Amino acid sequence: MSTAPASTESLRLGFLTALHLENRGYVAGLLVTNKYGRPLEFQCTAPVRPNRTQELLYGPTLVPFLLGELLSKTLLDRIGIKPHFVLTDLTEILDSRPHVALPVACVLKGTTTDAVRIGKLNFGLHAEFNEDSKAFERLAKELAADADLLEPLDRVREALDETMKAAA
Amino acid sequence: MASGEWRIEDDNKRVAPASPVTVGDAVASEPQVTTHNSSLALVAEMFPAGHNGALRRWPSVETQAVSLFDKRAGLIPSWKPHWTKVPTVGLTFPLGFEFQPKADKVAEKDGLNKISGPKVAESDLAELTDRSAHKSMTRLKPPSDAISLADRLFYLLQPPLQTMLAGQELIMPFEPFPYQFEGIGWLFQQKSALLADEMGLGKTMQTITAIRLLLRAGQIRRVLLVCPKPLIPNWQREFKAWAEELPLTVLEGDGTRRRMLWQMPVPVLLVNYELLVRDWADMLDDEKPKFDLVVLDEAQRIKNRDSCTSETARSVSRKRSWALTGTPIENRPEEMHTLFEYMTVIPKGGTPDLRQMQRLSRDYVLRRTKDLVMKDLPPRIDREEYLELTSAQKSAYLDAEQNGIVHLNELGDQISVQHVFELVLRLKQITNFDPLTGDSVKFERLAADMEEIAASGGKAILFSQWTKTIDWLKERLPAECGSLVYHGGVPHKQREPILRQFKDDPNSHLLLMSYGTGAVGLNLQFAGYVFLYDRWWNPAVEDQAINRAHRIGVKNAVIVTKFICKDTIEERIDRVLHEKRELFRAVLGDGTNSNASLSLTASEIFGLFDLKARHGKGTKKIAPKPAESSVDAA
Structure with a gap:
């Protein structure tokens, strides 16, 4: 579990998402913001394209591995300003939870009984880390009730797009 | 030795043996090669030679148990995933100034409202998770001259302005449009x-x-x-x-x-x-x-x-x-x-x-x-009040005009814009009030209007070109009007208190201002009436003056009264400026209808009079020069 922020002013959120690019593979980005959504640091990976052998051998576990373990962990290791929480909109990224020491939550489109409400959205947690729910409940109290936690993920996607265009 | 029949087809391709190869039965059968090509029907036989004896012996095979995961067996999972290190690129944002007041401090302030972000229906979670919910947000876009990736990402990763302003960091008196x-x-x-x-x-x-x-x-x-x-x-x-x-x-x-x-x-x-x-x-x-x-x-x-x-x-x-x-x-x-x-x-x-x-x-x-x-801004209602000069004013005006034109004509080729301008000013001043008798049709009209406005608790601002006119009005207007003066002659230190008094004092109903001092930068949207006591040369300046009252924050319609004395220079100036404004609108479209100040040019000032210079026995027209349309209008 991450160290809790010293004060609510220093609370930092990590918004992590990924894109699949035709013929180029997967690329992920992590934006760390303060509690108001103001950007503090952004990191993104180079695109990673699995080869045929990897596709065959990993089978359906390939994408969860790539996004959850390889790319997410890399980003969370490299980022200089460490977030206190990680939020994503990709369930595959939830699989990063066993590999990082940070609570990770994923936006749920529906409502489930074990979902955590943050702002206006419901978030799901990794099945083996239900204890994260307490941390997220604390987070929910810190943020505005109408906080839009999807919007920063849109920014990450746009930044990834821009970066890939620049690299093309 | 394995036995079998290898056939050579016409195209000399080898094909698989017809019968399975069996280890150990090579003794009886001699290896043969045959062809099925009818024209090459020959049998190739292999004759035993000395070394063939070794081939007839059973091979000696020794087996040895090897651990499945021994390196020698080569069965270590060579497919163990190996991923090269993933390179990353990063951008750190500079630290800005931290100005935000503490939330409890903010709450204490009167008149400050937190600006909440766009409201989303509680029930409609699916819509929220849909990206369309963010479409109404104002996102920053990288400027066209931002070339480096870091510069472009800087803008792309900024939150929408509404979010920036909604985050309790920036408090504003009201939500921007x-x-x-x-x-x-x-x-x-x-x-x-x-x-x-x-x-x-x-x-x-x-x-x-x-x-x-x-x-x-x-x-x-x-x-x-x-x-x-x-x-x-x-x-x-x-x-x-x-x-x-x-x-x-x-x-x-x-x-x-x-x-x-x-x-x-x-x-x-x-x-x-x-x-x-x-x-x-x-x-x-x-x-x-x-x-x-x-x-x-x-x-x-x-x-x-x-x-x-x-x-x-x-x-x-x-x-x-x-x-x-x-x-x-x-x-x-x-x-x-x-x-x-x-x-x-x-x-x-x-x-x-x-x-x-x-x-x-x-x-x-x-x-x-x-x-x-600002489609929902309360309207600005323009009233052009055409007034008949009082008899005293009319007489003074006609005298001045007659003498002035005679004087201008006498100047002949030495006439300049300045001479014409001086005459125009003199005539305009007479339309404001007759300096001899103090008669003024505009004043009568203003006093009547102000009586009504003051009685209803309204506030009005009045613009004139001359501080002299403003002071003259201040002396004559009844005390009930609660008139205040704001022009270049008022010391700077006294100006703010005057504006405050006009805003806060319920007995102050009229602010008399000069175009030069009052037309720019003031927020007087609580005034519901604007009087243009005389006309400025330039409609953009008039608009600027009117916009002191008709601006964001105005609650009701603003009534703008422009005094124009009939059959005087004012009527002619008004007509020329109207035409110029229309011309500009036709060229640039409605969106930029006040893009230029549209001042009168020298030729247009000349055009206000039918000026002629003596030329030999007759006369010659000396103005205007280029603006033919303005001449006609004048």
Whole structure:
């Protein structure tokens, strides 16, 4: 579990998402913001394209591995300003939870009984880390009730797009 | 030895043996090669030779148990995933100033409202998770001159303006309009910008908020704001309203104090044009401070390229150059050249042609008109009051006109614009009041209107070209009007209290102002009535004056009364200005209908009279020269 922020002013959120690019593979980005959504640091990976052998051998576990373990962990290791929480909109990224020491939550489109409400959205947690729910409940109290936690993920996607265009 | 039949087909391809190969039965059968080609029907036999004996022996095979995961067996999972290190690229955002007041402090402040983000229906979660929910947000876009990836990402990763402003960090007296958000976002991303919104749309507020955001984002640390001297209190007031936490320093005091202020690294330094020019000339080059952003308010002040003000403003070392004006072109499109040069988008002394200017305008100028963006602003109702001069006024007027024209004709070829101008002024003054008798049809009308307005508790502002007229009105208007005077003759220190009294005192119903002093920068949207006691030469200045009352925040319709005396010079001026305005609208469209000030040109001033000069036995027409349409109108 991450160290809790010293004060609510220093609370930092990590918004992590990924894109699949035709013929180029997967690329992920992590934006760390303060509690108001103001950007503090952004990191993104180079695109990673699995080869045929990897596709065959990993089978359906390939994408969860790539996004959850390889790319997410890399980003969370490299980022200089460490977030206190990680939020994503990709369930595959939830699989990063066993590999990082940070609570990770994923936006749920529906409502489930074990979902955590943050702002206006419901978030799901990794099945083996239900204890994260307490941390997220604390987070929910810190943020505005109408906080839009999807919007920063849109920014990450746009930044990834821009970066890939620049690299093309 | 294995036995089997290898057939050679016509194309000499080898094909698989027809029968399975069996180890150990080679003794009986001799290996043969046959062909099935009818023309090559031969049998190839293999004859035993000495070494074939070894082949007849059973092979000796020894087996040895090897651990499955022994390295020698080569069965270590060679497919163990190996992924090369994933490279990453990163961007760290500069730390901005932290200005936000604490939440509990904010709550104590009266009249401040938190601006909440766009509301989303509680029940409609699916819609929220849909991206369309973010479409109404104002996102920053990388400017066209941001080339590096880091620069572009900086803008892309900023939160929408609404979120920035909603995060309890920035408190504003009221929520900006969508077009203002757009303006703030545009300014935020522009290194060179001319915000040319029509008067009353909130250029000041948009600028202050953009400065606030840039300071917060760490993009700028030192701002120089230059404005005309009378507007200093206005900027101070607006900063207090829109960015209370932002330290604003006004450059004033004696030379020593000012020199110290210039060297202090204050976030926002406010200075008037005159002091900028004076102090800049006094400073050595290495003493001159450098700024991250310079903002010129009423930037038309630098339109004359060779003027000292213009040269000084352009010489200030800066990273960003913004200009604010409601009238970027006062007379000729060429006036934009200096503004573009200040904005460093054309080289020094550059003279872009019309096509280049259009392109530059697209990239660096933002102009919105009230017609386009404030569809829900209460209307401005213009009433042109045509009045008959009183008999005393009429007599004085006709005398002055007759004598004046005779005098002008007597001047012959020596006549100048100045001579005509003097006559026009004299006639206009008579339409205001007859200096001999004090008769005034306008005054009678004004007094009647004001009686009604005062009785209903309303407030009105009145503009005149002359301080003399204003003082004359002040003396004669009944005390019930509660009239106050605000013109160039009023000392600066007394001006703010006068404005405060007009706003707060329920017995003050009329503010008498001169166009020169009152037409710009004041927010008087609580006044429901505007009187133009006499007409200014330039409809844009009249609009600017009217927009003191008809601007954002106005609750009710504003009634604008323009006094025009029939069969006088006023009627003729009004007609010419009308036509000029229409002409401009036809050329530039409705969106920029007050883009120029449309002053009367020299030929139009001449055209107000049918002037002739003696020429031999007869006379010759001496004006107007080029503007034929104006001649006809006159």
